[in-house]
Every structure is written in structure tokens, then in C-alpha cells.
Amino acid sequence: MDAALSPNGRRLLRVLFFAVVVFLYAPIAILLLFSFNDSVLPTFPLSGFTLTWYRQFVHDSELRGALETSALVAVLSSVGAVLLGTLASVALARRRFRGRAAVSAVLLSPLVIPYVVFGIALLLLFHTFGVQRSVATVVIGHIVISLPYTILVLVPRLQQIDVELEEAAYDLGAGPFSTFRLVVLPLILPAIFSAFLIALTTSFDEYAVASFVVGTRITFPIYLYGALRFPSRLPEVIAVAVVVITVSLLVVIGAEVGRRRVERRLGVIDPV
């Protein structure tokens, strides 16, 4: 007998689960449907198939500029967050030091700040020191936001790695840098990749903080938010939405599948 679920309970939960999945994907499906609809207003009944909206956004230079800016911000801030996060994670997972709990609380503290508060705080910082808002100011903010996520991914991974591997490397005469590069880094590479991807998607999608510190070169979410206020641009935005959502779904699922495969090959996770 199954102590956790009765057969009827399992059936009921399965129905609930798939009902929720439908609820989650239906709005996305509706966007997909209307992205091909030949009408400025997304209304029923549908009025015919068109690719106009897709063609329109491909030729929209403002949109392309915003996508490029966002890609730049996302890459720079992810590299920054992963670098800082790796340093911090190695210290948290491998070193004994006083005030470890306090340090880890500080490193994770950006998780508990409402973004509106952080956004205005950064705005005031840059204003106080007379720093022009630009791509760099957005990157700075996004590194702060992504840093705790990279640590949450990397520390558990580092803790799974046998410390004796590192001790063996030390005993064989490797210095701290070579030990890290030759022993630790290859083992945490999949986790670093995951952390990088999380930081990348977080930054690419981040509106709240960016809205306070963005300069004249706007990011994609800022562009989107502006476009959402003009009904005539709605169909084009819907087409962009479909492309962005599809690409991000593919990247996320592909990365997750790839990571599991690599980690299994490295033998660092128990096969599930």
C-alpha cells in the first residue's frame, strides 16, 4: 500500500496538475494564436492568417537596438555575477572563518529586497555621486541581483565534491590556483553554466531595477513596457513575445537536459 497517496487521490492530483499546466500555458498559446491574426486588435473571431507582425518587428530598428542592449547587459552582468559568485562560493563552501553566517547573510541579502526599493536606492547612489545613467549602471544593478542566485547554485555543488580530491592535489604539490583550475573547476563547470544561465535570463528580463537606472540606450524590457502602452503596437509586440518566449523555453529546457547529461557523465550526481 502506498502510504502517501490513495489511487483516487493520485487521480485527483493528476487532474489538478494538468489543469494547472493548461492554465499556465493557455495565455502563451493565445499569444501565439493572435501573433498570426490579421487584425490590429486581438479579438475574436479571428480574422485570417498573416505574417505581417513578424515582418514588422524584424525591420523595427528601435526594437533590434533594445534587444542588442539587453544582450550586452545580460552577458556582462552574468559574467560579473558568476565571477563574484564563484569566489564567494569557494569561500563559503571550503573555508572555515569567523562570522561565516553573517557573511553568507550579507551575500544573500539582495534576495529579500523588493526591487522597487533597490531600484530607487541605486538611482539615489548614482545621483549623489553624479554618475550618468547608462548601460554600465544597469549592469551594476543586475550583478547585485544575480549574485545571490549564483551562490545558491554553486555552494551546494561545491559541497558535493569530495574534499579529498583537493587534498590529494595539494599533497601532490599543486598550488591553490592549479588545484582550483585542474580539479574543482572542471567538476563545477556544469553548475557554473547553470548559474550563468540563471543570471542571463534574470538580467534579460529585468524591468523594475533597470527602469530606475537605465540611460538613453534602453533595454528590451524597457522597450516592451513602453510599447505596451500603445495599442497600435500591440500586434507587433505579441509577435516579439512569441519569439522571445519560444527561444527562452528552448534555451532553458535544452540547458537543463544538457546539464543533467554532462553531470551524469562526470558521475557527480546520482543517476535518477
Add this chain to the structure above:
Amino acid sequence: MGRGEGQLKRPRLDLATPGLLGLPLAWLAAFFIVPIAIVGAYSVDALSIVPGKHPLTLDGWRDLLHGSVYLGLFWKSMKMSLVVSGVVVVLAYPLAYFLAFSGTKRKYVLLLILIAPFLTSYLLRVLAWKVILGSQGVVNTFLVWIGLRSPDDPISALLYSRFAVMLVLAYIWLPFVALPIFVSLESLDTRLLEAASDLGATRWQAFLRITLPLSLPGIVAAFLFIFIPTVGEFVTPSLVGGTSGYMYGNQISDLFGTGFPDWRTGSVLALFLLAVVVPLTVVFARVSRTERVAH
């Protein structure tokens, strides 16, 4: 499992610890802690956008605490956020339970299907609901099309309402919230449930006395993961909330906007929000941790 629990036995690199932590901590000090301190300075006029010298003042704080409209707005946002967080956790729990205990081989695939929408664009998912709920939107025109409503009488309360804000926030956070609950249920030792059943407990009793208490850390984490961002939310309400869905976060954002900037009041409101959210988080986190230690 758990091979590398401890730290290095011979910490040859102890001197290097500051080297490892220096950069990340400096970054957070410069771009996270100092900015919040500056907000504090603005809230008492130690810094100000108005040029000239200012005496320190607690006027901003006094105005907030003495029955201003801001407090009312704060409670409204707290209520909305608590309801959304509660509903979403209650809805996500059975989903996580299903994944953890149904014995399906594809639970990680199903988990990924559940979470994937969360990893796509936030603004675009809000956009989807704007398209669906608008008075010329999918729901209304669909109802007209199948003859359930006349075209002159759309359900206008769908969009630009408190309901719309709460629905969209719930939609956005639901996929993510199942994750922490799933993790806490996954780590539960099912032998406990078998033992309970051997001793004559029904499934419900076993659930209420074993599973639920043991998954409390996951529930608390899930709740906080929604509560913190939603209580200060301003993007969703500004897109689907209209005036009745206006939240505390909108007020803060507007006070720093281009219309009628009032940085002192805005700073006070921001710090007040922080002063409520942070202690709440600490208390909750501690409760869930003692819970974990106790078992």
C-alpha cells in the same frame, strides 16, 4: 551523497579567504548597502534634491506614521500580497505533492514543464493577460462571439482592477513556488509514512502529523519567495491595475518619477517597506530552520 560535507581539513589557504570574499563583499557594500544608507539620508533630509542647506528632519517619517494615505495604501498592498501568496502556496502544494509522491518516473520532466513558464519573460506574461482580459480582449470578445454577452456590455472589471493584479501575480509566481515545496517533500523519509500507517494512522493523519510539519520549511520558503517581490510590486499593477489596483510600490516609483518627484517621502516609504519585509523574513526563516533542527 554528502561526501564533501566538511571544509578542507588542512586549510592552507586561510590567508586567501579575504581574497576570495573581498571582491563580492566590496561590490555589495558599494552597490547595495551604501545605496540603502543613502536612501536613509534622503529620508531625513541629510541629502536632498532641493539645493541649499537643510536641517535634519523627521517630518517625512512623522507624516507617514500619522494617518497618511500612504499607510492605507501599504495595508492594502500587504493584504493583496498576503492573499496572493497564500492562495498560490495552497495551490502549489498539491502539485508538488503529486510530483514527489505519485511515483511517476517522469517527475523531473513534469517539474520542468511546470517551472518553464516562470523562466520566460515576465512582462510578456503580463501582456498575455492584458490581451485576454481587456474590454476588447479575448475573454470579452469570445463571450460576445458565442452569444453569451452583448457587444455593448463587456465585463469591464476584468482588466484594470485589484482582481486583475492579483490574478496576474498569482499566474506569474505559481510555477516557481512549487519548487521549494517539492524539494522539501522530496527529502522526506517515506519510511515515516509507512511506520505511521503500520501503527494504524490514516493517510490524512499521517499527512497532518508528519508530511505537513516536515514540509513546513518548503512552505515558508515558497511563501516568502512570493510575498517579498509582490508586496513591493509596481510593474504588474501599473499595467493591469488601473486606479483600484494601484499599490504601495507604484507610489514609491511615482515619487521618484518625473511628474511630482518627492524623494524624501519616497525614501521614507521605501525604508518603511524594507523595515517590514526584512524582519518578517528573518523571523520566518528562523522558524523554519528550528523546525528543521527539531526533527
